[in-house]
Amino acid sequence: MYKPTLDYAQQLDKEDNLAHLRAQFHIPKDAKGNDWLYFTGNSLGLQPKQTQQYIQQELDDWAKYGVEGHFEARNPWMPYHEFLTNSMAKIVGAKPLEVVVMNTLTTNLHLLMVSFYQPTKTKYKIVIESDAFPSDRYAVQSQLKFHGFDTEEGLIEWKPREGEELLRIEDLEKIVDEQGDEIALLLIGGVNYYTGQYLDIKRIAEIGHAKNCIVGIDLAHGAGNISPELHDSGVDFAAWCTYKYLNSGPGSLAGLFVHEKHARNKELPRFAGWWNHNKETRFNMRQPFDVMPGAEGWQLSNPPILSMAAIRASLDMFEEVGMEALRAKSEKLTGYFEYLINQIDTDRIKIITPSNPKERGCQLSIQVKNADKSLHKKLTENNIITDWREPDVIRCAPVPMYNSFEDVYRMVEILKTLL
Structure with missing residues (x-):
């Protein structure tokens, strides 16, 4: 007591x-x-004292090697994002194949919806929490509009009951049971930013998949805070920022998860860039696009090393603890x-x-x-x-x-x- x-x-x-x-x-x-x-x-995690040392290492190697730092730096820059993968996968309960650090949160959500929000004339609606973080609401509204749908008609809100603040999973089940034939995507915040409620991610995936809906999770307030066990949950995709509980610094890069079941599906529509092309032939500049398997297949550009160094400083602490x-x-x-x-x-x-x-x-x-x-x-x-x-x-x-x-x-x- x-x-x-x-x-x-x-x-x-x-x-x-x-x-x-x-x-x-x-x-x-x-x-x-x-x-x-x-x-x-x-909102913003505090700075680990070792962050400065990690960033300074890359500044020193930039000064020492210039472009050759991509291969000669103590932590070579070419594969630098791979140094983060195993630790990040443990934090969110995923396989390394399913995780990559890249871009920022809402950018990642849009890239994921390019692949996983594939509406038809009859199955196009998106479910979010009624008090989702505004950027999630704006993102899905813009996706609806981009695909030619009315944002009011196409957006379904999972709301608390009258006089209550928290969401009930049975209310989501009712929404999907009644309207699932019209719902293409559930995009739910794993931990609600306002109430702090940690939702049952696995149950959400089961509810959505029962009606052939794609399920995505925003873990902005979850990564480094709770243990979402993303692989076992069965959700199709997830994304999160790293500057809150993962202590990576203001505006730092985000994380992305794509479930293993989608890892080798090259037919998924996606935007393409240099960094999601097969790394074995990436520098043979005249090859047709050959997408990489797993979450790395959603990358577009080579990563900002200084931001990744700050993330690595924090992830090494998580790895230890x-x-x-x-x-x-x-x-x-x-x-x-x-x-x-x-x-x-x-x-x-x-x-x-x-x-x-x-x-x-x-x-x-x-x-x-x-x-x-x-x-x-x-x-x-x-x-x-x-x-x-x-x-x-x-x-x-x-x-x-x-x-x-x-x-x-x-x-x-x-x-x-x-x-």
């Missing part, structure tokens, strides 16, 4: 086998040199955070994220009654970095890599005084 005391929080930190990881990150500080209480790893240990700490850390918030004697706030640890990642979404942004601003003035989302939610994500039990204790103590 948890206890609402500083001594207890500090004791949990002493018992934490991952507590040493915090010292491997740059923690932002206030003007007096005190650490911020940073709870926005769900493992998702199982991170998830175990995450459940305990967020559980303690939830306990402390529930101890606050007020009816002004409530947590809308599921209480079941298996149905959430590390984020808790705190709904504030009769809210404006003033409470969030007061938290910021107290060096507590959270994330405000309209109309009335403060999102807080204690990240197991660098947040401590004392962090969440101190945050809640300040929140109590502000309330």
Whole structure:
């Protein structure tokens, strides 16, 4: 049973086998040199201290070798994206063949929909969550419009029930059961950005496939946070960014998953470029396009090495620790955070994220009654970095890599005084 005391929080930190990881990150500080209480790893993860070293290595090799760095660098640039594949595959529960790091999230979703959204006159609709992240909504609306369909008629929203904030899987099942003959694609956020709800990805795949629908997952708030087990889930494709829980830096490259069952289907429509052509004949410039198998077959251009170096710095930490240990700490850390918030004697706030640890990642979404942004601003003035989302939610994500039990204790103590 948890206890609402500083001594207890500090004791949990002493018992934490991952507590040493915090010292491997740059923690932002206030003007007096005190650490911020940073709870926005769900928007931008903190910088690992070794990131600078990893990027500097590539800068040094660029200076030393010029173009020959593609082959002569300590980490040759030609195959550099392959250095990330195994670690990233473990994080999302995929086979190496199924994963590649490339482009950015929404770009990847569009490239995947080129292949997997193949509407007909009667089967063309797309299902998303009603409160999907805006870029997903814009992406699917533009796909509908591009294919000549009405964006209102072609978009189906999976909504919470009246008076509820969370989605029910049986409501999605009903939608697909009733309208599946008209639905071409389900594109669902694996972890909802607003509520923090972790959806049953495998069940979603089963529901969609039962009606011959393609199923894609946006894991922007899932990769490095939960263990989605993408291969076993059976989803057709997925994409995610790396700058949140994967700590790769602002605007860094994204990840892409294509299930093994599609790996060698050269007939799938796709956009083509130099980097998804057979690497064995890539430099024989006059060969007809020969698409590579697996997720690499969705690449277009040679990758930006400096961004990949930052991703590699973080992935090497994940490789050392493992998702199982991170998830175990995450459940305990967020559980303690939830306990402390529930101890606050007020009816002004409530947590809308599921209480079941298996149905959430590390984020808790705190709904504030009769809210404006003033409470969030007061938290910021107290060096507590959270994330405000309209109309009335403060999102807080204690990240197991660098947040401590004392962090969440101190945050809640300040929140109590502000309330």
